[in-house]
Amino acid sequence: MAVLYHVPTSRSLRVLWALEEMGATVEIKSLGVRPRLHEPEYLAINPAGTLPALIDGDRAIYESLAICEYLAAKHGSDLLVAAGEPEWPEFQQWLLYGEATLQAPMSAMARIGRIRNQTPEMQAGIDAVKADFRHSLSMRLKLLEQRLDGRDFLAAGRMTLADISVGYPLFGIGKGGFESLLGPWSAGYRERLLARPAFQRALAVP
Ligand SMILES: N[C@@H](CCC(=O)N[C@@H](CS)C(=O)NCC(=O)O)C(=O)O
Known part of the structure:
Protein backbone atom coordinates (compact mmCIF):
# COMPACT_ATOMS: atom_id res chain seq x y z
CA MET A 1 0.00 0.00 0.00
CA ALA A 2 1.21 3.53 -0.77
CA VAL A 3 2.58 5.53 2.18
CA LEU A 4 1.69 9.19 2.74
CA TYR A 5 3.93 11.36 4.94
CA HIS A 6 1.70 13.79 6.76
CA VAL A 7 1.70 16.69 9.20
CA PRO A 8 -1.72 18.00 10.33
CA THR A 9 -2.83 21.13 8.42
CA SER A 10 0.13 20.92 6.01
CA ARG A 11 -0.55 20.35 2.31
CA SER A 12 -0.92 16.63 3.03
CA LEU A 13 -4.44 17.72 4.03
CA ARG A 14 -5.21 18.05 0.31
CA VAL A 15 -4.28 14.41 -0.24
CA LEU A 16 -6.25 13.15 2.78
CA TRP A 17 -9.25 15.20 1.66
CA ALA A 18 -9.10 13.74 -1.87
CA LEU A 19 -8.81 10.23 -0.41
CA GLU A 20 -11.85 10.84 1.81
CA GLU A 21 -13.86 12.16 -1.15
CA MET A 22 -12.93 9.01 -3.11
CA GLY A 23 -13.41 6.58 -0.24
CA ALA A 24 -9.82 5.35 -0.72
CA THR A 25 -7.02 4.79 1.79
CA VAL A 26 -3.22 4.82 2.00
CA GLU A 27 -0.92 4.12 4.92
CA ILE A 28 -0.42 7.39 6.82
CA LYS A 29 2.84 8.22 8.53
CA SER A 30 2.29 11.29 10.66
CA LEU A 31 5.43 13.24 11.53
CA GLY A 32 3.84 15.36 14.25
CA VAL A 33 4.21 19.11 14.25
CA ARG A 34 7.02 20.41 12.04
CA PRO A 35 10.17 18.71 13.32
CA ARG A 36 10.76 17.35 9.83
CA LEU A 37 13.48 19.63 8.51
CA HIS A 38 15.85 18.25 11.13
CA GLU A 39 14.71 14.65 10.86
CA PRO A 40 17.36 12.67 8.96
CA GLU A 41 14.88 9.82 8.46
CA TYR A 42 12.44 12.09 6.63
CA LEU A 43 15.21 13.83 4.68
CA ALA A 44 16.16 10.40 3.36
CA ILE A 45 12.59 10.16 1.97
CA ASN A 46 12.42 13.77 0.73
CA PRO A 47 15.72 15.69 0.69
CA ALA A 48 13.77 18.96 0.32
CA GLY A 49 12.16 18.32 3.72
CA THR A 50 8.76 19.47 2.45
CA LEU A 51 5.40 17.77 2.93
CA PRO A 52 3.63 15.85 1.68
CA ALA A 53 5.47 12.89 0.17
CA LEU A 54 3.88 9.75 -1.24
CA ILE A 55 5.88 6.57 -1.65
CA ASP A 56 4.25 3.90 -3.78
CA GLY A 57 6.63 1.00 -4.34
CA ASP A 58 9.73 2.50 -5.92
CA ARG A 59 7.87 5.65 -6.94
CA ALA A 60 8.12 8.87 -4.89
CA ILE A 61 5.93 11.96 -5.49
CA TYR A 62 6.50 15.21 -3.59
CA GLU A 63 3.90 17.68 -4.96
CA SER A 64 0.54 17.62 -3.18
CA LEU A 65 -1.44 18.14 -6.39
CA ALA A 66 0.57 15.56 -8.33
CA ILE A 67 -0.13 13.09 -5.50
CA CYS A 68 -3.86 13.90 -5.66
CA GLU A 69 -3.90 13.44 -9.45
CA TYR A 70 -1.94 10.18 -9.21
CA LEU A 71 -4.28 8.69 -6.60
CA ALA A 72 -7.44 9.91 -8.37
CA ALA A 73 -6.26 8.36 -11.65
CA LYS A 74 -5.38 5.14 -9.86
CA HIS A 75 -8.91 4.94 -8.41
CA GLY A 76 -10.69 6.08 -11.59
CA SER A 77 -12.18 9.02 -9.64
CA ASP A 78 -14.24 11.78 -11.23
CA LEU A 79 -12.38 14.24 -9.02
CA LEU A 80 -10.22 14.35 -12.15
CA VAL A 81 -11.48 16.09 -15.28
CA ALA A 82 -10.43 14.19 -18.39
CA ALA A 83 -8.69 15.98 -21.28
CA GLY A 84 -11.72 15.19 -23.46
CA GLU A 85 -14.18 17.00 -21.17
CA PRO A 86 -15.19 20.53 -22.24
CA GLU A 87 -13.91 22.21 -19.06
N1 LIG B 1 4.29 22.76 -3.90
C1 LIG B 1 4.51 21.83 -2.82
C2 LIG B 1 4.86 22.63 -1.57
C3 LIG B 1 5.24 21.77 -0.40
C4 LIG B 1 5.49 22.62 0.84
O1 LIG B 1 6.12 23.69 0.80
N2 LIG B 1 4.98 22.11 1.97
C5 LIG B 1 5.13 22.82 3.21
C6 LIG B 1 4.12 22.34 4.24
S1 LIG B 1 2.49 22.75 3.77
C7 LIG B 1 6.50 22.56 3.78
O2 LIG B 1 6.84 21.41 3.97
N3 LIG B 1 7.27 23.61 4.02
C8 LIG B 1 8.57 23.50 4.63
C9 LIG B 1 8.55 23.99 6.02
O3 LIG B 1 7.49 24.41 6.51
O4 LIG B 1 9.59 23.97 6.65
C10 LIG B 1 3.23 20.97 -2.63
O5 LIG B 1 2.16 21.39 -3.05
O6 LIG B 1 3.33 19.86 -2.09
Missing part, protein backbone atom coordinates in the same frame (compact mmCIF):
# COMPACT_ATOMS: atom_id res chain seq x y z
CA TRP A 88 -10.54 20.47 -18.89
CA PRO A 89 -8.66 23.76 -19.54
CA GLU A 90 -10.58 25.45 -16.70
CA PHE A 91 -9.88 22.46 -14.47
CA GLN A 92 -6.15 22.84 -15.14
CA GLN A 93 -6.30 26.60 -14.58
CA TRP A 94 -7.97 26.32 -11.16
CA LEU A 95 -5.99 23.26 -10.09
CA LEU A 96 -2.74 25.20 -10.54
CA TYR A 97 -4.17 28.51 -9.28
CA GLY A 98 -4.75 26.93 -5.85
CA GLU A 99 -1.05 26.26 -5.33
CA ALA A 100 0.84 28.68 -7.56
CA THR A 101 -1.32 31.80 -7.30
CA LEU A 102 -3.10 31.55 -3.94
CA GLN A 103 -0.95 29.39 -1.68
CA ALA A 104 2.39 30.94 -2.74
CA PRO A 105 1.87 34.41 -1.17
CA MET A 106 0.23 32.84 1.87
CA SER A 107 3.18 30.53 2.49
CA ALA A 108 5.61 33.41 2.04
CA MET A 109 3.65 35.47 4.61
CA ALA A 110 3.69 32.59 7.08
CA ARG A 111 7.46 32.17 6.70
CA ILE A 112 8.13 35.88 7.17
CA GLY A 113 5.94 35.84 10.26
CA ARG A 114 8.21 33.17 11.77
CA ILE A 115 11.39 35.31 11.64
CA ARG A 116 12.49 35.97 15.23
CA ASN A 117 14.72 38.53 16.99
CA GLN A 118 14.27 41.32 14.47
CA THR A 119 15.70 44.79 14.94
CA PRO A 120 13.12 47.63 14.60
CA GLU A 121 14.45 48.26 11.06
CA MET A 122 13.97 44.60 10.13
CA GLN A 123 10.50 44.65 11.64
CA ALA A 124 9.57 47.66 9.50
CA GLY A 125 10.81 45.82 6.40
CA ILE A 126 8.88 42.68 7.36
CA ASP A 127 5.71 44.71 7.91
CA ALA A 128 6.10 46.34 4.48
CA VAL A 129 6.57 42.95 2.78
CA LYS A 130 3.56 41.53 4.64
CA ALA A 131 1.40 44.48 3.55
CA ASP A 132 2.52 43.93 -0.04
CA PHE A 133 1.65 40.21 0.12
CA ARG A 134 -1.72 41.03 1.62
CA HIS A 135 -2.47 43.41 -1.23
CA SER A 136 -1.29 40.83 -3.77
CA LEU A 137 -3.53 38.19 -2.15
CA SER A 138 -6.54 40.50 -2.29
CA MET A 139 -5.94 41.07 -6.03
CA ARG A 140 -5.50 37.35 -6.72
CA LEU A 141 -8.75 36.56 -4.94
CA LYS A 142 -10.69 38.78 -7.36
CA LEU A 143 -10.26 36.14 -10.04
CA LEU A 144 -11.78 33.49 -7.76
CA GLU A 145 -14.71 35.73 -6.86
CA GLN A 146 -15.43 36.31 -10.56
CA ARG A 147 -15.30 32.59 -11.34
CA LEU A 148 -17.62 31.61 -8.48
CA ASP A 149 -20.36 34.07 -9.41
CA GLY A 150 -23.30 31.67 -9.91
CA ARG A 151 -21.19 28.49 -9.62
CA ASP A 152 -21.01 25.84 -6.89
CA PHE A 153 -17.71 24.35 -8.13
CA LEU A 154 -14.74 25.67 -10.09
CA ALA A 155 -14.86 23.37 -13.11
CA ALA A 156 -16.98 20.78 -14.87
CA GLY A 157 -20.02 21.48 -12.67
CA ARG A 158 -18.90 19.03 -9.98
CA MET A 159 -16.51 18.66 -7.07
CA THR A 160 -13.02 18.11 -8.49
CA LEU A 161 -9.39 18.29 -7.45
CA ALA A 162 -9.47 21.96 -8.50
CA ASP A 163 -11.80 22.62 -5.53
CA ILE A 164 -9.50 20.66 -3.22
CA SER A 165 -6.50 22.59 -4.51
CA VAL A 166 -8.15 25.98 -3.90
CA GLY A 167 -9.91 24.77 -0.73
CA TYR A 168 -6.56 24.34 1.02
CA PRO A 169 -5.48 28.02 0.86
CA LEU A 170 -9.07 29.04 1.62
CA PHE A 171 -8.78 27.00 4.82
CA GLY A 172 -5.48 28.79 5.55
CA ILE A 173 -7.05 32.17 4.91
CA GLY A 174 -9.13 31.57 8.04
CA LYS A 175 -6.08 30.64 10.11
CA GLY A 176 -4.20 33.70 8.80
CA GLY A 177 -7.06 36.10 9.60
CA PHE A 178 -7.57 37.10 5.96
CA GLU A 179 -11.24 36.13 5.67
CA SER A 180 -12.19 39.79 5.19
CA LEU A 181 -10.42 39.67 1.80
CA LEU A 182 -13.01 37.19 0.45
CA GLY A 183 -15.95 38.39 -1.61
CA PRO A 184 -19.43 36.95 -0.94
CA TRP A 185 -19.26 34.18 -3.55
CA SER A 186 -15.84 33.03 -2.35
CA ALA A 187 -16.88 33.22 1.32
CA GLY A 188 -19.96 31.04 0.68
CA TYR A 189 -17.89 28.60 -1.39
CA ARG A 190 -15.27 28.36 1.37
CA GLU A 191 -17.95 27.68 3.96
CA ARG A 192 -19.48 24.89 1.84
CA LEU A 193 -16.11 23.26 1.13
CA LEU A 194 -14.97 23.27 4.75
CA ALA A 195 -18.31 21.84 5.87
CA ARG A 196 -17.94 18.79 3.62
CA PRO A 197 -17.78 15.61 5.73
CA ALA A 198 -14.76 14.43 3.70
CA PHE A 199 -12.85 17.63 4.57
CA GLN A 200 -13.78 17.36 8.24
CA ARG A 201 -12.64 13.73 8.39
CA ALA A 202 -9.34 14.63 6.71
CA LEU A 203 -8.79 17.53 9.12
CA ALA A 204 -9.29 15.19 12.08
CA VAL A 205 -6.42 12.87 11.03
CA PRO A 206 -3.69 13.35 13.67
Whole structure:
Protein backbone atom coordinates (compact mmCIF):
# COMPACT_ATOMS: atom_id res chain seq x y z
CA MET A 1 0.00 0.00 0.00
CA ALA A 2 1.21 3.53 -0.77
CA VAL A 3 2.58 5.53 2.18
CA LEU A 4 1.69 9.19 2.74
CA TYR A 5 3.93 11.36 4.94
CA HIS A 6 1.70 13.79 6.76
CA VAL A 7 1.70 16.69 9.20
CA PRO A 8 -1.72 18.00 10.33
CA THR A 9 -2.83 21.13 8.42
CA SER A 10 0.13 20.92 6.01
CA ARG A 11 -0.55 20.35 2.31
CA SER A 12 -0.92 16.63 3.03
CA LEU A 13 -4.44 17.72 4.03
CA ARG A 14 -5.21 18.05 0.31
CA VAL A 15 -4.28 14.41 -0.24
CA LEU A 16 -6.25 13.15 2.78
CA TRP A 17 -9.25 15.20 1.66
CA ALA A 18 -9.10 13.74 -1.87
CA LEU A 19 -8.81 10.23 -0.41
CA GLU A 20 -11.85 10.84 1.81
CA GLU A 21 -13.86 12.16 -1.15
CA MET A 22 -12.93 9.01 -3.11
CA GLY A 23 -13.41 6.58 -0.24
CA ALA A 24 -9.82 5.35 -0.72
CA THR A 25 -7.02 4.79 1.79
CA VAL A 26 -3.22 4.82 2.00
CA GLU A 27 -0.92 4.12 4.92
CA ILE A 28 -0.42 7.39 6.82
CA LYS A 29 2.84 8.22 8.53
CA SER A 30 2.29 11.29 10.66
CA LEU A 31 5.43 13.24 11.53
CA GLY A 32 3.84 15.36 14.25
CA VAL A 33 4.21 19.11 14.25
CA ARG A 34 7.02 20.41 12.04
CA PRO A 35 10.17 18.71 13.32
CA ARG A 36 10.76 17.35 9.83
CA LEU A 37 13.48 19.63 8.51
CA HIS A 38 15.85 18.25 11.13
CA GLU A 39 14.71 14.65 10.86
CA PRO A 40 17.36 12.67 8.96
CA GLU A 41 14.88 9.82 8.46
CA TYR A 42 12.44 12.09 6.63
CA LEU A 43 15.21 13.83 4.68
CA ALA A 44 16.16 10.40 3.36
CA ILE A 45 12.59 10.16 1.97
CA ASN A 46 12.42 13.77 0.73
CA PRO A 47 15.72 15.69 0.69
CA ALA A 48 13.77 18.96 0.32
CA GLY A 49 12.16 18.32 3.72
CA THR A 50 8.76 19.47 2.45
CA LEU A 51 5.40 17.77 2.93
CA PRO A 52 3.63 15.85 1.68
CA ALA A 53 5.47 12.89 0.17
CA LEU A 54 3.88 9.75 -1.24
CA ILE A 55 5.88 6.57 -1.65
CA ASP A 56 4.25 3.90 -3.78
CA GLY A 57 6.63 1.00 -4.34
CA ASP A 58 9.73 2.50 -5.92
CA ARG A 59 7.87 5.65 -6.94
CA ALA A 60 8.12 8.87 -4.89
CA ILE A 61 5.93 11.96 -5.49
CA TYR A 62 6.50 15.21 -3.59
CA GLU A 63 3.90 17.68 -4.96
CA SER A 64 0.54 17.62 -3.18
CA LEU A 65 -1.44 18.14 -6.39
CA ALA A 66 0.57 15.56 -8.33
CA ILE A 67 -0.13 13.09 -5.50
CA CYS A 68 -3.86 13.90 -5.66
CA GLU A 69 -3.90 13.44 -9.45
CA TYR A 70 -1.94 10.18 -9.21
CA LEU A 71 -4.28 8.69 -6.60
CA ALA A 72 -7.44 9.91 -8.37
CA ALA A 73 -6.26 8.36 -11.65
CA LYS A 74 -5.38 5.14 -9.86
CA HIS A 75 -8.91 4.94 -8.41
CA GLY A 76 -10.69 6.08 -11.59
CA SER A 77 -12.18 9.02 -9.64
CA ASP A 78 -14.24 11.78 -11.23
CA LEU A 79 -12.38 14.24 -9.02
CA LEU A 80 -10.22 14.35 -12.15
CA VAL A 81 -11.48 16.09 -15.28
CA ALA A 82 -10.43 14.19 -18.39
CA ALA A 83 -8.69 15.98 -21.28
CA GLY A 84 -11.72 15.19 -23.46
CA GLU A 85 -14.18 17.00 -21.17
CA PRO A 86 -15.19 20.53 -22.24
CA GLU A 87 -13.91 22.21 -19.06
CA TRP A 88 -10.54 20.47 -18.89
CA PRO A 89 -8.66 23.76 -19.54
CA GLU A 90 -10.58 25.45 -16.70
CA PHE A 91 -9.88 22.46 -14.47
CA GLN A 92 -6.15 22.84 -15.14
CA GLN A 93 -6.30 26.60 -14.58
CA TRP A 94 -7.97 26.32 -11.16
CA LEU A 95 -5.99 23.26 -10.09
CA LEU A 96 -2.74 25.20 -10.54
CA TYR A 97 -4.17 28.51 -9.28
CA GLY A 98 -4.75 26.93 -5.85
CA GLU A 99 -1.05 26.26 -5.33
CA ALA A 100 0.84 28.68 -7.56
CA THR A 101 -1.32 31.80 -7.30
CA LEU A 102 -3.10 31.55 -3.94
CA GLN A 103 -0.95 29.39 -1.68
CA ALA A 104 2.39 30.94 -2.74
CA PRO A 105 1.87 34.41 -1.17
CA MET A 106 0.23 32.84 1.87
CA SER A 107 3.18 30.53 2.49
CA ALA A 108 5.61 33.41 2.04
CA MET A 109 3.65 35.47 4.61
CA ALA A 110 3.69 32.59 7.08
CA ARG A 111 7.46 32.17 6.70
CA ILE A 112 8.13 35.88 7.17
CA GLY A 113 5.94 35.84 10.26
CA ARG A 114 8.21 33.17 11.77
CA ILE A 115 11.39 35.31 11.64
CA ARG A 116 12.49 35.97 15.23
CA ASN A 117 14.72 38.53 16.99
CA GLN A 118 14.27 41.32 14.47
CA THR A 119 15.70 44.79 14.94
CA PRO A 120 13.12 47.63 14.60
CA GLU A 121 14.45 48.26 11.06
CA MET A 122 13.97 44.60 10.13
CA GLN A 123 10.50 44.65 11.64
CA ALA A 124 9.57 47.66 9.50
CA GLY A 125 10.81 45.82 6.40
CA ILE A 126 8.88 42.68 7.36
CA ASP A 127 5.71 44.71 7.91
CA ALA A 128 6.10 46.34 4.48
CA VAL A 129 6.57 42.95 2.78
CA LYS A 130 3.56 41.53 4.64
CA ALA A 131 1.40 44.48 3.55
CA ASP A 132 2.52 43.93 -0.04
CA PHE A 133 1.65 40.21 0.12
CA ARG A 134 -1.72 41.03 1.62
CA HIS A 135 -2.47 43.41 -1.23
CA SER A 136 -1.29 40.83 -3.77
CA LEU A 137 -3.53 38.19 -2.15
CA SER A 138 -6.54 40.50 -2.29
CA MET A 139 -5.94 41.07 -6.03
CA ARG A 140 -5.50 37.35 -6.72
CA LEU A 141 -8.75 36.56 -4.94
CA LYS A 142 -10.69 38.78 -7.36
CA LEU A 143 -10.26 36.14 -10.04
CA LEU A 144 -11.78 33.49 -7.76
CA GLU A 145 -14.71 35.73 -6.86
CA GLN A 146 -15.43 36.31 -10.56
CA ARG A 147 -15.30 32.59 -11.34
CA LEU A 148 -17.62 31.61 -8.48
CA ASP A 149 -20.36 34.07 -9.41
CA GLY A 150 -23.30 31.67 -9.91
CA ARG A 151 -21.19 28.49 -9.62
CA ASP A 152 -21.01 25.84 -6.89
CA PHE A 153 -17.71 24.35 -8.13
CA LEU A 154 -14.74 25.67 -10.09
CA ALA A 155 -14.86 23.37 -13.11
CA ALA A 156 -16.98 20.78 -14.87
CA GLY A 157 -20.02 21.48 -12.67
CA ARG A 158 -18.90 19.03 -9.98
CA MET A 159 -16.51 18.66 -7.07
CA THR A 160 -13.02 18.11 -8.49
CA LEU A 161 -9.39 18.29 -7.45
CA ALA A 162 -9.47 21.96 -8.50
CA ASP A 163 -11.80 22.62 -5.53
CA ILE A 164 -9.50 20.66 -3.22
CA SER A 165 -6.50 22.59 -4.51
CA VAL A 166 -8.15 25.98 -3.90
CA GLY A 167 -9.91 24.77 -0.73
CA TYR A 168 -6.56 24.34 1.02
CA PRO A 169 -5.48 28.02 0.86
CA LEU A 170 -9.07 29.04 1.62
CA PHE A 171 -8.78 27.00 4.82
CA GLY A 172 -5.48 28.79 5.55
CA ILE A 173 -7.05 32.17 4.91
CA GLY A 174 -9.13 31.57 8.04
CA LYS A 175 -6.08 30.64 10.11
CA GLY A 176 -4.20 33.70 8.80
CA GLY A 177 -7.06 36.10 9.60
CA PHE A 178 -7.57 37.10 5.96
CA GLU A 179 -11.24 36.13 5.67
CA SER A 180 -12.19 39.79 5.19
CA LEU A 181 -10.42 39.67 1.80
CA LEU A 182 -13.01 37.19 0.45
CA GLY A 183 -15.95 38.39 -1.61
CA PRO A 184 -19.43 36.95 -0.94
CA TRP A 185 -19.26 34.18 -3.55
CA SER A 186 -15.84 33.03 -2.35
CA ALA A 187 -16.88 33.22 1.32
CA GLY A 188 -19.96 31.04 0.68
CA TYR A 189 -17.89 28.60 -1.39
CA ARG A 190 -15.27 28.36 1.37
CA GLU A 191 -17.95 27.68 3.96
CA ARG A 192 -19.48 24.89 1.84
CA LEU A 193 -16.11 23.26 1.13
CA LEU A 194 -14.97 23.27 4.75
CA ALA A 195 -18.31 21.84 5.87
CA ARG A 196 -17.94 18.79 3.62
CA PRO A 197 -17.78 15.61 5.73
CA ALA A 198 -14.76 14.43 3.70
CA PHE A 199 -12.85 17.63 4.57
CA GLN A 200 -13.78 17.36 8.24
CA ARG A 201 -12.64 13.73 8.39
CA ALA A 202 -9.34 14.63 6.71
CA LEU A 203 -8.79 17.53 9.12
CA ALA A 204 -9.29 15.19 12.08
CA VAL A 205 -6.42 12.87 11.03
CA PRO A 206 -3.69 13.35 13.67
N1 LIG B 1 4.29 22.76 -3.90
C1 LIG B 1 4.51 21.83 -2.82
C2 LIG B 1 4.86 22.63 -1.57
C3 LIG B 1 5.24 21.77 -0.40
C4 LIG B 1 5.49 22.62 0.84
O1 LIG B 1 6.12 23.69 0.80
N2 LIG B 1 4.98 22.11 1.97
C5 LIG B 1 5.13 22.82 3.21
C6 LIG B 1 4.12 22.34 4.24
S1 LIG B 1 2.49 22.75 3.77
C7 LIG B 1 6.50 22.56 3.78
O2 LIG B 1 6.84 21.41 3.97
N3 LIG B 1 7.27 23.61 4.02
C8 LIG B 1 8.57 23.50 4.63
C9 LIG B 1 8.55 23.99 6.02
O3 LIG B 1 7.49 24.41 6.51
O4 LIG B 1 9.59 23.97 6.65
C10 LIG B 1 3.23 20.97 -2.63
O5 LIG B 1 2.16 21.39 -3.05
O6 LIG B 1 3.33 19.86 -2.09
